[in-house]
Amino acid sequence: MENERMENEKRVVLCIKPIKTDLLFQSGNTESEPFQMNPYDLKALENLATLKKSNQGDFCLTCICMGDKKAESVLRRALAMGADEAVLVSDKMFAGSDTVATAYVLQKAMVKLDNVQMIVCGVKTIDGETGQVPQGLGERLGFTSIANGNEILKITDTDVIYKSRNGNVIQILQSKLPAIVKFNDFRVNLPITSLLAIKKAKKKEILLFDSTNMKINPEKCGLKGSKTKVKEIRNKFVKSEKVKVDGGVHEMAEVLSNLIEHGEHGKGENLGG
Incomplete structure (x- = not known):
């Protein structure tokens, strides 16, 4: 990592799913990057970055992506928006992983990181919408599962305080750490980020986690480790x-x-x- 962290500093990890730009924007858009952040992950990042600035949580914010090298552009944007660290989980062995295999790979990544006290995942991804990875990851790690977090308000040494919306009812709830949060709010358009922040982000290190340094069992990832078998794919967007x-x-x-x-x-x- 670029900066050495104190051993006792808690880490909050945001899992970001890279989404193909064409899925989010019309073909005529001027975005040159091949991937964008999943809208739920983008909103969660904005929430967590704001918490750090407002001193409502003393933590190291680590953003992690599972994908190929092209996904680095998403991590650069996360660093520019306020993330402290970025990790790319990438290996040919991971190709074809379903939700079960993905949860396994991410669990190994969390174990490799130090002092992970909270994990935040979007409630679903717009290119899959299964919403199963957070539960699988939480179960593997033994973390408290928060199924519906609409806004994280404060992160203390022992707890997370958050808003949860159920229809018209909004509750302020508190859960013990370590915990995994399914973040249920989204933002599509990227917030304005200063050119200086983007320039600094390009100079920061992105750590690479692969099958070797995570000690991955090849039978538990990729197509071999996937329990889901795809029989047919249909495009639900018919023009x-x-x-x-x-x-x-x-x-x-x-x-x-x-x-x-x-x-x-x-x-x-x-x-x-």
Whole structure:
């Protein structure tokens, strides 16, 4: 690590899932980076960075990504936003890992890091939406599981205080550390980050964890360690054809009514004329 940390300083680890830029933004966007942060992880990072600045928690904030070298751009952004350290978990052996195998690999990464007292994960990722990794990781580590954290308010030496929203009911709750939090709030657009912070982030070290230095069992990761078998993949985003309506307001209203009632089957009816 770039900076030596005191042995007794607690570490808060944010797990960031790199998401392909095309999934978040339209093809015409000007983003040059191949990956972006999962929106739930991005909001959690913003929350944790704000806590550090407001002295509501004395901790080392470590951001960790599991992916290939291209994911380093996401970690650089995390460092620019206020993370203290960045770790890339990367190895060809990890390719094809499902939620079970991913939880195993991340658990080995947490063991390699010192004094991890809290782990934060987005409640789900927008490219998978299983939301199973946090539970699997927490069970492997024996951490208290916080299923629905909407905002982390304070991190003490022994506890985490957070907001939890259930419908219209908002509660302020407190849980013992060590704990793993499923963060249930999101942000899509990147916050404005100063050029100086980005420049400093590019000079910081990103630590690489691979199968060798994490002492990974090859039978428990990648396709070999995955319990899920994918039989078929379907693209749920189907681009609809455009419907042109020749006529006035009444004709347009009739077409919309047909589309709502009959879906695609109703678009050929009553197009006006």
